[in-house]
Amino acid sequence: MEKNVTTLYGLVGRRLGHSFSRGFFHEKFSAMHLPADYINIEIPEIGELTDVVARTPNLAGFNVTVPYKEAIIPLLDAIEGDAREIGAVNTVKVERNDHDGAIRLRGFNTDCEGFRSTLPRQAAEWTAALVLGTGGAAKAVCHALRTMGIEPLTVSRRQGCGDLTYGDLTEAIVGKAQLIVNATPAGMWPDVGECPPFPLWLIDSRHFCYDLIYNPAETEFMRRACTRGASVKNGLDMLYAQANASWLLWN
Ligand code: NAP
Numbered sequence: 001m002e003k004n005v006t007t008l009y010g011l012v013g014r015r016l017g018h019s020f021s022r023g024f025f026h027e028k029f030s031a032m033h034l035p036a037d038y039i040n041i042e043i044p045e046i047g048e049l050t051d052v053v054a055r056t057p058n059l060a061g062f063n064v065t066v067p068y069k070e071a072i073i074p075l076l077d078a079i080e081g082d083a084r085e086i087g088a089v090n091t092v093k094v095e096r097n098d099h100d101g102a103i104r105l106r107g108f109n110t111d112c113e114g115f116r117s118t119l120p121r122q123a124a125e126w127t128a129a130l131v132l133g134t135g136g137a138a139k140a141v142c143h144a145l146r147t148m149g150i151e152p153l154t155v156s157r158r159q160g161c162g163d164l165t166y167g168d169l170t171e172a173i174v175g176k177a178q179l180i181v182n183a184t185p186a187g188m189w190p191d192v193g194e195c196p197p198f199p200l201w202l203i204d205s206r207h208f209c210y211d212l213i214y215n216p217a218e219t220e221f222m223r224r225a226c227t228r229g230a231s232v233k234n235g236l237d238m239l240y241a242q243a244n245a246s247w248l249l250w251n
Pocket residue numbers: 066111114132133134135136137138155156157158161162182183184185186188194195196197212213214235236238239240242
């Protein structure tokens with residue numbers, strides 16, 4: 001079934017089902033006439049990864065998704081660039097020594113570059129942002145913003161987890177931020193009616209609201225921000241940008 005010249009790439013996670021990455025890379029390989037395949041690698045525990053990599057000699061690289069972006073770090077031989085500061089890895093390059101067969105895993109974070117590269121031009125003038133959520137995506141976004149000289153404040157549902165809780169948000173705090181990023185899964189399909197508990201009445205036409213969710217294309221957060229006159233963007237461009245950045249790292 002599988003030709004022995006096929007180079008394998010994959011997505012490592014716990015429960016994957018339909019994944020964007022698989023479709024994206026299949027299309028890419030087909031358009032480029034590459035003898036390569038992209039597979040879902042579902043593992044119940046991250047500890048099983050070492051064995052999977054050893055048993056899959058043509059695996060050249062993989063993406064990492066929930067819940068392993070941080071848990072994978074102790075299994076890596078090197079953690080590079082943005083990933084080191086963010087503390088989360090979404091792309092791994094597998095390097096094999098032809099002489100002794102030793103395997104070296106190098107971890108990267110392309111969510112950061114995916115987000116940074118898809119901000120609008122006016123971002124060059126921004127100074128402050130509010131980032132909703134405190135997970136891996138929020139960390140990548142905060143790092144990207146800091147590298148651009150934009151100071152992020154994270155907003156959490158839990159006291160002590162972020163810089164602020166939703167209850168701390170005042171007109172002055174929201175008014176100071178030019179950018180509000182939804183880096184939570186609230187509103188993602190199938191829970192499309194959900195919205196982070198953000199005081200949306202404090203949003204106005206000066207705000208740019210970026211939702212990292214791409215399904216649905218317009219989230220409840222975007223819809224409500226739009227009715228307040230804000231500019232809005234979903235996570236689709238970022239999704240493509242981070243996948244293309246992974247491809248560049250593997251090659
Ligand atoms: P995560 O770790 O599951 O969640 C991030 C944070 O969101 C949590 O730590 C939590 O923070 C908050 N949260 C969770 N459920 C919530 C709810 N119902 N209401 C309000 N806040 C909630 O997810 P992640 O990996 O960081 O990803 C976050 C989102 O970004 C997901 O929708 C993911 O699909 C998306 N994403 C998109 C791209 C892209 O390329 N477009 C890339 C990466 C991630 P607190 O408990 O502190 O409130």
